[in-house]
Amino acid sequence: MGLQEYLKSRDISQKELAQKSGVPRQTINGLCTGARKMDDLTLRNAAKIGDVLNVTDLRDFLDN
Numbered sequence: 125m126g127l128q129e130y131l132k133s134r135d136i137s138q139k140e141l142a143q144k145s146g147v148p149r150q151t152i153n154g155l156c157t158g159a160r161k162m163d164d165l166t167l168r169n170a171a172k173i174g175d176v177l178n179v180t181d182l183r184d185f186l187d188n
Contacts, residue, residue: 125184128156130177145172162186 125133131141138156142149147169154160162170162185170182179185 126156127152127162127173127185130179130185131156134177136177141173141176144176145169147172 131138138152139149141147142152145152151160151165151169152173155162155165165173165186170186173179174182174185177185
């Protein structure tokens with residue numbers, strides 16, 4: 125499941141994710157639109173996003 129799908133399934137906006145995670149909204153938007161790849165995301169930011177979205181296994185999250 126990609127980031128956009130996680131956001132939809134948890135009924136959270138990109139802006140809200142940015143605010144709660146501390147990851148810049150531009151980064152989140154880039155990940156959702158495909159302008160940025162998950163491979164470009166730091167482990168720290170991946171963990172922050174995963175925490176907000178309650179992702180228990182970051183491998184599932186990062187593999188998309």
